[in-house]
Amino acid sequence: MRPRAGASLEVQLGPLRLRNPVVMASGTFGYGLDLRGIVEPQWVGAVVTKGLSLEPWTGHAPPRLVETPAGLVNAIGLENPGVEAFVQHVLPQLSATGATIIANIVGKQVEEYAQVARRLDGTGAVAAFEINISCPNVKEGGATFATSPVTAARVVAAVRAVTRRPIFVKLAPMGADPVEVARASAAVGADGFTVANTYPALVIDTRSGRPALTAGVGGLSGPAVRPLSVRLASEVYRATGMPIIGSGGVETIRDALEYFLAGARAVAVGTATFHRPTAALEIVEGLRDHLETAGAASFEAWLDSVVPRVERRPAPEEQAFRFLQQTGAVLEGHFQLSSGLHSDRYVEKFRLLERPGVAEAMVRLLALRLLDLPAEVVVGPATGGILLAYELARQLGVSRAFFTERVGGRMQVRRGFSLPPGARVLLVEDVVTTGGSVMETAEAVEEAGGQVVGIGCLIDRSGGRFAPPVPFRPLVRLELRTHPPEACPLCEQGIPLSDPGSRRIR
Incomplete structure (x- = not known):
């Protein structure tokens, strides 16, 4: 399903230029190669990799996925082979496709985030970083850094010290006020935000009386969370005026338009990919149709006409x-x-x-x-x-x-x-x-x-x-x-x- 020609869909996301405003969300598209032949990585705006840590993480034991009436609860536990294995065996193949690569990075200590970013930065193949400070289903790292604006900013500052590439902070919907986390992160060098990560959720197996997931609590994604994350995207945009990737329940062009009208400049497609692998490309085509109907020459021209600009937050x-x-x-x-x-x-x-x-x-x-x-x-x-x-x-x-x-x-x-x-x-x-x-x-x-x-x-x-x-x-x-x-x-x-x-x- 190759995207067709038409109005320009390019968008400036802070310092990062994307070919279109639809990106593949972290954790739902693997490392960008699993769906080749169906969705080529270079056809979307960017591929956000599955989370990368300094050392290999084994993740949680199954079961670690459970469906809900309007989404999915997962507790994968950020399983990954570690940054070195990614750099050696996966990154060359992904880079060769011409995809724009945003590396999602995780860590149990602040220093680990910096080490992962430094290693990836040195390859020259990664366009930007998405800092995961907010995973709700790991006991160490992740969510602990989203419990206060200052601890979140400490991670951002550490990554900023080792790279000049754009940094997007993946905000937690729960815990510390996401708006204050965004403001603090911006003050120490963040270029934008992904709004938002999954929501802490618990599913109980009524037959056993125990949690359906081995890890207990997991992260809820899918259509159920979209109105919540659209609200957060709007609040963060109005408070900071900074670039936002809207994430959570994006399944159709209508969903994407909601995020754009709330202030996002791009959207991340995640859970929809599991049951409709071409969902991201369908949204790209739907956006092109929408621009033609609106008589807009480009996505950016349309966006500027419908979303008021917000002044950046002043310096501390x-x-x-x-x-x-x-x-x-x-x-x-x-x-x-x-x-x-x-x-x-x-x-x-x-x-x-x-x-x-x-x-x-x-x-x-x-x-x-x-x-x-x-x-x-x-x-x-x-x-x-x-x-x-x-x-x-x-x-x-x-x-x-x-x-x-x-x-x-x-x-x-x-x-x-x-x-x-x-x-x-x-x-x-x-x-x-x-x-x-x-x-x-x-x-x-x-x-x-x-x-x-x-x-x-x-x-x-x-x-x-x-x-x-x-x-x-x-x-x-x-x-x-x-x-x-x-x-x-x-x-x-x-x-x-x-x-x-x-x-x-x-």
Whole structure:
């Protein structure tokens, strides 16, 4: 069933150019060679390979597939021969067909994703990567990385560090908010998203009373999930404005059009292939008919005419500035800072911290700056640091967090908090002016046996004067004019002095 000529179906999917917007979904088309003679790999927009891991994975024992009235529940367990076997024995054949190859990669550790991507990138035969952070039927890897936006971003950042090729993140429909996962992934280098993976599902054999699948829970795909994934595709597109491959229940041209109208620029055909191997090609032909009926010269021209463009999400620092403006956290007047200097502006961090949603979003943006620091404990100076330390630890997936206190004018580790010798500690502060408090905290941590591996803060207003001996990653750099008390123009003008700081509290 060779595609016929007609209106151009080419589409730009971020940095990736596809011959048409219909791709073969990962796990349902093997490695692109099984259906040759029926569906040639080069006839579709791209072939997304079955998941590839660093070492061979055996997957789950049968039974691992069960039909439902409107789909399929599978628990294959990402069985694959490993990336090296794929590169040696499969990739040359698939590449020779002229297909556009998107490699789906999986791992049990963040480093494994990077290693697989590096090996495939070196072949020059792979056009892009689809990062599977969301498989619902494996006990290690996969779904664990989709449980928070920051842990998902850690995987994306690791892959981005080893390749310049386009990266598409396969979002999980359950777990952490897919929109927030998408935003975090975009901030560290993702080029687009596949929306969405299968949905965790359980089928029970009523005769035995046990799960129908050996693995128990599997992933539901097929027509039943399409309305759910169309909604997610729409939400992710409206939140990010980034390229989306719509996935889930795509069986007909009507299904594909739903995804396109929701903001997707391509669709992935999966479960339909099992009972109708030519489904993807039928959708390609149906799309060509649709364009002819609509009088469109090309797919992209039609898409641009029916789907409003959405602005890309601003960079993290710009987002943070917007939060500062929205909460009124930057005050104007005449202030005495904790350093003793005077300034015409003061950052009232509690305007941010009193709003849990804003604080969570700000800390998430900060966490994306700190992904590479190998922290085992997060510590913050009191008072704002208490809130930040616990929230940052939660988002980074660090198991411990505590705070230091000033006693007798000296920062100390108290209240039974302790550190094992050599524990890697990440310090977090709300606002850094001179860095005095955070360096006192660093000293207290080291006296307690810890090793400071980095410092993060929401706002750096030191003007570049704070340069600690460890990595320092502020979210926002805010330039504020400061004056010594004896040469303060605000004092000379008689403007009343306000002292909002807390450092002098004993």
